[in-house]
Amino acid sequence: MNNFVFYSPTEFVFGKDTEQQAGALARKFGAHKVMIVYGGGSAVKSGLLERVRHSLDAAGLPYCEMGGVQPNPVDTKVYEGIDVCKREQADLMLAVGGGSVIDTAKAIAAGACYEGDFWDFFIGRATVKTALKVGVVLTIPAAGSEGSGNSVITKTATLQKLSLRTPAALRPVFSILNPELTYTLPPFQTACGICDMMIHILERYFTNTPDVEIADRLCEGTLMAIMKEAYRVKQHPDDYGARANLMWCGMIAHNGTCGVGCEEDWASHFMEHEVSAIYGVTHGAGLATIVPAWMTFMAGHHPEKVAQLGNRVFSIAETDDKEEMALQTVARLKHFFRYLGLPVSFRELGIEHPDIDRLVESLHRNKGEQVGNYVKLTREDTRAIYQLAEV
C-alpha cells in the first residue's frame, strides 16, 4: 500500500426532501450571495429549481443564476459564468444538476478567483490556490463530482477535453443527494451513470500496487451493490431503495473511498474523453465501449486483476488460466451493459467509421506517449484497444 492522504470534508445530506436544506447549508458554510448553476429544462420543469430558490429565500440569502449548461460542458459556459459571478459578487456556487453542471460550477469557482484564463488550470499552467465555495444539489448519480475535487471541461475551439484535479480547493462544502430527484431520469441516462460510476471504481481497482486488500474489497463490494441495484432500477425506475443505493454508490465510487493507497490507472477515461470530445457521445456510453476493449487487451497482456474481478464480483470460477478468466469477465460485463441498453462497440455507439488515427494522435498529444499505469499503453497499444472497440 502506498502512502496517501484521504480528505473528504464534504457534508453529505442524503435522503427525501433534503433539497429543502440548500439555503440553510449555504448559510452554514458562510455564503452571502449564491450563484445557482443549472442545465437544461428538467430542473425547471420538475420544480426543483423553484424549491431551491424557496430554500434560499427562506434562509434570507440573495442569489443570481446561470442556466443552460450542456452535457460535455464547455469552456465558453465557464467564461460566461465567471462574468456573471464577478458582476453579481456571488461567493458560493450552488450547482443544481449532474456532473456537467457541477464541473462547470467548480471551474467558475476557481476562475472567479484568478486573474488569468481559467483554462490555465486545465493545461497545468497554473494551480488552483483559492476558489469560491461550491455546494451541490445532485440530480444524476454518475460523475461523482458531488464528492470529488475534480472537474472536466472541453475547450470548444480545439475539442480538448481535459480534467482538473484540485481536491483541496474544489471539493464541494456540501452536497445534497435526494434519490427521488432521479426517478425521472430516462433509462439510457440512468445506464450511462451506472457505467460511469462502475468505471470510476475500475480505474482505481486496476493497479499493480501490492497489499491493497481493503481497497480491493471496497471496490468489489461497491460494484456488486451497483449491479444488484441496477437490475432493480431497470425494472422499477421509481424504486426508492434502489435509486438510493445507486446514488450513494456514485459518490463512494469517486470520493477516494475506493482505491486508497493504490496507483490508479485512468487510461480508459482518457481514451473515452477523446471519443466524447470528437463525437459528442455521452461519457458513460463511451466508457461502456472502451472499457471492455481495454479489458480484452489486458486479458492478453496482464490478466491477473481482471481475473480477480471476475472471480470476486462475477462469480467466475478460479482457475490457473487467468487469460480465460479475464475473457469470461469481459463477456459478463458486456452482457450486463447490454442488458442496461448500453452500446459496447463503436458501431453500437453509432460511430461506423471511427477515425482511430485522430483518436490516438489526440490522446497522446494530450496525455503523453504512455497512458495509464496498470499497463503503460503506447500508441500501438491504444490503437489496438480502439480497434478492439470497433465492433
Added chain:
Amino acid sequence: MNNFVFYSPTEFVFGKDTEQQAGALARKFGAHKVMIVYGGGSAVKSGLLERVRHSLDAAGLPYCEMGGVQPNPVDTKVYEGIDVCKREQADLMLAVGGGSVIDTAKAIAAGACYEGDFWDFFIGRATVKTALKVGVVLTIPAAGSEGSGNSVITKTATLQKLSLRTPAALRPVFSILNPELTYTLPPFQTACGICDMMIHILERYFTNTPDVEIADRLCEGTLMAIMKEAYRVKQHPDDYGARANLMWCGMIAHNGTCGVGCEEDWASHFMEHEVSAIYGVTHGAGLATIVPAWMTFMAGHHPEKVAQLGNRVFSIAETDDKEEMALQTVARLKHFFRYLGLPVSFRELGIEHPDIDRLVESLHRNKGEQVGNYVKLTREDTRAIYQLAEV
C-alpha cells in the same frame, strides 16, 4: 435506506514516517499551543513521542504534555487534563496513542470549553457546542476514534462507562496513521483491536432497515479484508502491508463509511461496556466474549442478517434453514477469534463467576429497559445473552 448525514472531515495522512507531519498539520489547522496527550511508556520508549516533539519544534509550535492515560480511560484523568489545558492555554489537543488516549483528549477538548462538569456531556445533561481541535497520531488500530466524533469514558466513583457522540465538534481535524508504529503491539492487543473494529462494523450491519445493499457490501468487504490481514499479521507481525490494511480498516469501520442509512444496533457494545467497567477487561476481549453469545441468541430469534453474514463473509452455503446458517456463522467467528488468541466466554476471559444480576441491572440503568435495535433486548434477553457467554 434512512435519510442520513455523512460528514467525515478529518484529514487522514497515512503511511510511513507520517508522524513527522504532526507539527505542520497542527499549524495548518490553526494551533497556537499544542497539548500532547499520551499513555504509558511505549510512546516514550519507542521514540515516537520524541519525534512528535521534534515535529512541533520544527513547526515552531509550543506545547505542553499530559501522559499516563490508562486503558478504559477514566474521568479523573480528564479533569487533570482540563486543568493542564486551561493553565497552559493550549488550543489543540494532540493525542499520541490509541483509543483511550484519543477519547481522553476529546473529553478534555470539550470540557476545556465548558463552564460546568464535562461529565454532563456523557449523561446527556449538556451537549457539546464547541470544543478545542483534536489531532491524532494513532498507535493502535482498534477503537476507530481517529475518525469518529465519539468518546468513551468511565466514571471512577460509580464505574459508569458511558459514550458520547458529538461528531461535528469532536471529530479530529487530522489523523496521522503510520502502520509501522503498530509492529510492536503484542499479539493479544493486536487481536483485541481486530475484534473491536470487526464489531464496530457488525453493530451497523445488524439492522432491520431495508434497502441498504451498499452499506452491507461495504461492511462485508471490510470484514473480509480484516480477517485476511489478521491471519497475515498473526504470522508476521512486522508485515507492513498487512499492518497497513488493518490500520485503515479500523478507521473505515467507525467513521460512518459502513452503515450509512441504517438504524444501528450497539447492544453488544453496551453489554460489553458493563463487563469492562466492572471487571477491567480489555474492550476487544470483552467483545469477543459477548458478540458470539449475542449472535447465538439471534440465531433463535432473528437469524436473517446473521445468516447473510455467514453466506457472504464466511462462505456458508445458502439454505432455507437460517437458524442453522446463523449457528454455523457463530462457530466460524468463534474459531477465528480463538485462532487470534481471544477469549470467547467469561471463563476464558478469566471471570469464573460473573455477577450477571449486577451486569443486567447496571446495563438497563444506564441504557434503559430496551437495549439495541436489531432486536430490542429486555432484561430477560440480556440476561440470557450474558448466560450464553458464561462458558
